[in-house]
């Protein structure tokens with residue numbers, strides 16, 4: 001054991017998605033792992049518990065950003081196993097989709113309607129429109145790809 005790692009090197013913040021990408025060991029399922037008190041733990045669960053609260057027994061975690069390597073506690077939701085299986089079927093959002101989601105929301109579409117359109121949960125939409133996830137992604141107002149007409 002040579003140099004000590006500082007806490008800041010455990011993860012890297014993605015300025016686009018707001019994700020905290022785990023820099024340590026990642027298991028074959030794509031989840032970050034860490035060792036605490038000699039025990040191997042899932043990094044996002046350990047960090048969620050450190051920042052937020054204890055995850056109740058039997059409950060599972062779901063990444064609202066769909067990035068398994070992400071350890072941002074704000075991107076983690078506690079769900080029942082059934083919900084997690086159901087949600088896992090959904091496809092990953094892209095920058096383009098996120099831009100349109102914000103556009104639709106700002107133009108009065110309800111979260112439920114947008115969620116149905118993109119086959120994600122209203123919570124996903126809420127996380128996007130409040131800037132919890134995909135911070136800084138907009139629908140190209142500046143570049144003019146969607147004009148005011």
Ligand SMILES: [Zn+2]
Nearest residue numbers: 019065070075
């Ligand atoms: Zn994330």
